[in-house]
Amino acid sequence: MSLVVFPFKGEDPETVLHNVRIAASHRRVSRVLTVGAERDETFRALGSEGPSLRRETGTPLDVILQERIGRKRPGKGDAMNTALRWFLAETDLQRIHFYDADMLSFTADWITHAEESADLGFPVVRHYFPRATTDAMITFLIARTGFALLWPKSELPWIEQPLGGELLLTRPVAERLVAEERVQAQSDWGIDTVYTFTTVRYGFATYETYRREGKLHKLYGKLADLRTMLVECFAAIQELAENHLEPSPPAGPVQMIPGGIVHRVEPHLQVPLQIIEKVGFDFEGTLALLLDGWNPRLEPLVEWFPPAIRDGLLENRSRPCFNFMGEREWAQAYRVLLDRFQPGDRDWEEILFKLWTARVLNYTVSVALRGYGYARQYRHNTIVRYLQEAAGAGPATDRISDEL
Numbered sequence: 001m002s003l004v005v006f007p008f009k010g011e012d013p014e015t016v017l018h019n020v021r022i023a024a025s026h027r028r029v030s031r032v033l034t035v036g037a038e039r040d041e042t043f044r045a046l047g048s049e050g051p052s053l054r055r056e057t058g059t060p061l062d063v064i065l066q067e068r069i070g071r072k073r074p075g076k077g078d079a080m081n082t083a084l085r086w087f088l089a090e091t092d093l094q095r096i097h098f099y100d101a102d103m104l105s106f107t108a109d110w111i112t113h114a115e116e117s118a119d120l121g122f123p124v125v126r127h128y129f130p131r132a133t134t135d136a137m138i139t140f141l142i143a144r145t146g147f148a149l150l151w152p153k154s155e156l157p158w159i160e161q162p163l164g165g166e167l168l169l170t171r172p173v174a175e176r177l178v179a180e181e182r183v184q185a186q187s188d189w190g191i192d193t194v195y196t197f198t199t200v201r202y203g204f205a206t207y208e209t210y211r212r213e214g215k216l217h218k219l220y221g222k223l224a225d226l227r228t229m230l231v232e233c234f235a236a237i238q239e240l241a242e243n244h245l246e247p248s249p250p251a252g253p254v255q256m257i258p259g260g261i262v263h264r265v266e267p268h269l270q271v272p273l274q275i276i277e278k279v280g281f282d283f284e285g286t287l288a289l290l291l292d293g294w295n296p297r298l299e300p301l302v303e304w305f306p307p308a309i310r311d312g313l314l315e316n317r318s319r320p321c322f323n324f325m326g327e328r329e330w331a332q333a334y335r336v337l338l339d340r341f342q343p344g345d346r347d348w349e350e351i352l353f354k355l356w357t358a359r360v361l362n363y364t365v366s367v368a369l370r371g372y373g374y375a376r377q378y379r380h381n382t383i384v385r386y387l388q389e390a391a392g393a394g395p396a397t398d399r400i401s402d403e404l
């Protein structure tokens, strides 16, 4: 039997209650836990619904506040780590599921699909789903790119949604994550990155289910809405890289499933039109962000980058400009950032944000506009080109181009 967890912060109480009820009614679920960032309206609504939900479904609902566990900004990481600790301390259940509380497309099938995949022997199950062509730009440009450039021979760059918040972990995985100081320290948006990294590092086999309906949830407007997440995800990767952690299993038993499988991904079939046709962000509002926020302190930082990137970036002092930021330039900029970026330094954060914004806009007009299928294939090929380059398959300039 399993525990289902919904971390929440300022979500609509109706949506959260709806999702909690689905989980509590599932035959594989014996407890539901909601972890709130604060005592808000949703927290109170969940607290008062608990007893009637239990009468209706037979499943207890626990509503707790997230603890202050980590060293970074208190955020989603503290919530997830609070849930892992609670799972180990308060239950003897074998599996824990996480789902975003604001999902509008959550059904019992998500739980069933994860459970049945875990039944095959996989200690980690991650749900992945189709995303709009201009959505998932931190996943693609920060997490998957970083994994490809830094750990090209590992399973990391092949994980479809390394930042996904919908996953199942077995008890030994939860024990590992709680024992790992680095994971417990990561209280912010970097948590998904370090969970993914750590499960791969310890050789826990991963199964990725494909959820065709996708995760309908609130979409952001301007890319500025993603700024904190961008900075925190990049900083998490930089810290992992700095510590030279090999994503290969340390000595000790490896949790592969019989047959030595480390990773299995369900095929990406059928994509709903709603997702194919969705525009992920406000293009015009985002263009203005390239012009905003310049100050004389940014100029010396820009000097660290190769001339084409430096000049392109500086051009944005007078007009929005993003043609300079192709696939190859992004890999170059990423490497400079890995060496130089200073988390917490507002000027470096501005540079990271501007470079990433330029890359998203460039990708949007040169790739995303060609359609869903083209863009998906392009993103896959980019990651493969990056990891081949990083694995030493030859000079990047010969092989990396923006063509498929």
Ligand code: DGY
Pocket (backbone or CB within 6 Å): 135, 136, 137, 138, 139, 140, 163, 226
């Ligand atoms: C990502 O990049 O995956 C973030 O969720 C933003 O879409």
